[in-house]
Amino acid sequence: MPYFNRIPHTRYDDIDPAEVTPESVYRNRRGLMRLGAAGAGLITGSALLSACGDLSGLSAAPTGVQGTPGPTSGATDELNEQVNSLEQISNYNNYYEFSTDKEEPAKLAKGFSTTPWSVQVGGQVAKPRTYTVEELVEKFVPEERIYRLRCVEAWSMVIPFQGFALKKLLEDVEPTPKAKFVRFETVRRPSEMQGINRGAYPWPYVEGLRLDEAMNDLTLMATGLYGKPLPPQNGAPVRLSVPWKYGFKWGKAIVKIDLVETEFQTFWMKSGPSEYGFYANVNPDVPHPRWSQSTERRIGEIRRRKTLSFNGYSDQVTSLYQGMNLAKYF
Ligand SMILES: Nc1nc2c(c(=O)[nH]1)N[C@H]1C(S)=C(S)[C@@H](COP(=O)(O)O)O[C@H]1N2
């Protein structure tokens, strides 16, 4: 079956918000209610991280991979938006290599092995190089970034990441004058990712940016979340984060980065050419065929809020698109 006959992304807009499990229900499910509201969040967080192989406990100093210590719940971003809880962020995921269901990646990715891991960087660069994750973190030193993630399915979250600007990595390999685009390839490991063999998606997951977008200071290689290494379901050990673009651009578990001369087809462009473009800038005025993009629902809330142009990051990115028709280049 050709890819374009498939319907990628389920239509979440239509679902009763109550079906999206609020944090209190997760706690209850995990049998943690009896521990009291104040302690439950902390204990749940710690239990989750233990499942990811980190047994150090919440008070322990952060260890390398995630960089600086993360904020705690209640932290806000530059628009005064509160961060979502670790519970919410790590239990409502899009990760089709594991499952098309939002709650399953948390369970299915549990044992996913992310060490050793390296990222191969090449193509139109003077100094191609393969970096281990440890080298990336040591060399490029993750910092704290609270980013809003806006999924094309019209939900959003606020996520406290640790990561480093992709720009630092690209400058290290020295792009040649021919380099115009960046291609990101993510891991394809069917033995551990049971979603891969179900359905005819064009694996591996490939995403792309124009070189100037990739060099923008907002473009982050995220390695941590809440001051701990990324949970596997959020894209451990390293994932892309481009906050003015829809969530599907934020490729998880990156293994290869190539600088290339021409634009190319991404995973979602191949999956649904009429629905997904190369740019994918958050734009309330350009509807997706199946979802209006004018409003969104923050995970954990019932009300809908207005979606902002470029997801609220216009000041930093509008200049990248001078003179472009953004309805055509969606
Ligand atoms: N490798 C890979 N990366 C991916 C996806 C995926 O299915 N596979 N889904 C994308 C989509 S559609 C979204 S909205 C975000 C979700 O990130 P989160 O689960 O950390 O919130 O990851 C993106 N990155």
Ligand SMILES: [Mo]
């Ligand atoms: Mo998404």
